[in-house]
């Protein structure tokens with residue numbers, strides 16, 4: 001029995017919720033709510049919202065870029081960025097076959113922007129082999145058959161491989177290839193702060209080679225809404241027009257930006273603790289017969305769990321059993337689960353979740369929780 005089982009037994013069932021479905025599920029903190037209530041606002045479509053202006057400048061500064069633009073979501077941030085770089089329909093973008101843009105964004109770059117995706121296989125660490133990236137670039141002098149490559153996209157940290165981090169050295173190598181062929185480089189940095197903290201590298205250094213970055217404030221940083229895309233002044237001027245075209249121009253948006261500014265000030269420093277919780281949780285799960293986590297893949301705030309056949313249970317069953325006890329998580333397929341840590345999960349929550357996992361896998365939970 002794990003030590004933390006004791007905690008489980010004394011816990012009043014279902015009075016506690018441990019929501020580890022994603023880092024997008026956080027609730028705005030008290031200081032965010034106060035900041036939202038008191039936000040200094042004006043019409044941002046007219047370019048006059050002071051809170052929005054502060055947030056955009058702050059994120060641009062942190063990322064070492066000239067300018068920033070607040071957008072409602074990471075999906076819109078990526079879409080706008082790809083479309084600005086690929087402003088001629090029929091352009092081609094090279095991106096990972098397991099990337100968020102390719103898999104989870106409804107193919108918007110193609111349906112809305114007329115941009116053709118050329119996928120390169122994502123390795124288990126989230127990288128694409130640099131020689132494969134280079135080989136995927138179309139030869140502009142070749143016969144009249146091919147789209148024109150204009151952009152390479154990377155993702156850091158890489159969600160579908162479990163929050164793995166791309167190193168500065170890797171990103172700079174891809175940047176050199178992009179430069180050599182006259183291409184732009186975009187980084188989907190939905191969780192760039194997680195990568196920066198895990199690697200111990202400042203964000204501006206990590207994205208130095210990129211022409212644009214989409215930074216989510218509503219993932220690990222815990223803001224309720226929004227992302228900021230950053231890049232050169234001319235990139236942001238074009239991005240602003242596209243955002244309006246897509247219906248993403250918002251009026252008194254400072255209400256949202258004020259919460260995001262608090263998230264930047266208060267929550268970047270908490271990411272290291274989320275990463276520690278993820279590692280602690282992964283170690284604990286590996287002590288439970290029937291579950292397996294590849295510890296080397298736990299670099300940031302995500303844990304992917306394999307359910308071994310011998311356990312006689314399934315991802316769906318574990319999720320259902322745990323839900324009765326307030327543990328919320330997501331299955332990925334029939335024998336895999338995903339857990340994501342965030343600042344509203346304490347180490348005591350992690351221990352409680354571990355004890356519930358132990359019960360759910362080795363014996364099943366009864367209504368008394370044991």
Ligand SMILES: Cc1ncc(COP(=O)(O)O)c(C=O)c1O
Pocket residue numbers: 072073074075076078100101155157158159188190191216218
């Ligand atoms: C890596 C990555 N990029 C982009 C997005 C899209 O962000 P949003 O849900 O705000 O559209 C997500 C969302 O989870 C993500 O994980």
